Amino acid sequence: MKELSPKQKAILKYVQGFIEKKGFPPSVRDIQGACKISSTSVVDYNLGLLERGGFLRRAAEVARGITLGAKAGPPQRPGILAVPLLGAIAAGAPIPVPEADTWRSAHEETVEVPEAMVRGKDEVYALRVKGTSMIDALINDGDTVLIHFQKSADRGDMVVAWLKDEKETTLKKYYPEDGRVRLQPANSTMKPIYVDRNNLEILGRVVGVIRDL
Secondary structure, rough: OOOHHHHHHHHHHHHHHHHHHOOOOOOOHHHHOOOOOOOOOHHHHHHHHHOOOEEEEOOOOOOOOOEEEEOOOOOOOOOOOEEEEEEOOOEOOOOOOOOOOOOOOOOOEEEEEEHHHHOOOOEEEEEOOOOOOHHOOOOOOOOOEEEEEEOOOOOOOOOEEEOOOOEEEEEEEEEEEEOOEEEOOOOOOOOOOOEEEHHHEEEEEEEEEOOOO
């Protein structure tokens, strides 16, 4: 099966959440209303595709006969979120930030975190830290940071910054100055990085840290 369409991802996400919350599957009309789909026949068609792809199983002649298939992944535990782990902060490649409609689709690797750690925010991803540039902020080599995807930041925020010309991704504190931006490490042995505003793309702000103990 090809990659799931946005509609199929929305249906699968809704079915998973419904079962986890209520303990039984939704009806076709539940799915139609929640996912804003034009008709029950369109829902039925997409459920059939999900079934053929191994994401769902359906019992014939049963109104709520939907169960999750192996490819849907394990259900989340109450109060626990699976945050996509997109890799490590390293030079040479931009962070592959998901598209708007794929944040909750299946990712090859995820990190389970308490809901409180994401502070009620959507579009949160995780990155492993390489190096010790933020060690004085208690973020060490091997730790995992939780990032809220956003394109802007306030002065002093800890951000993931993509340096376009250098083709480097770095984790630093953000300080806009006259005509440029100072990216400040939290390590007294390291000097700040100064970049032109046009050379900088913010890929998110740190909202949590998972220590590598």
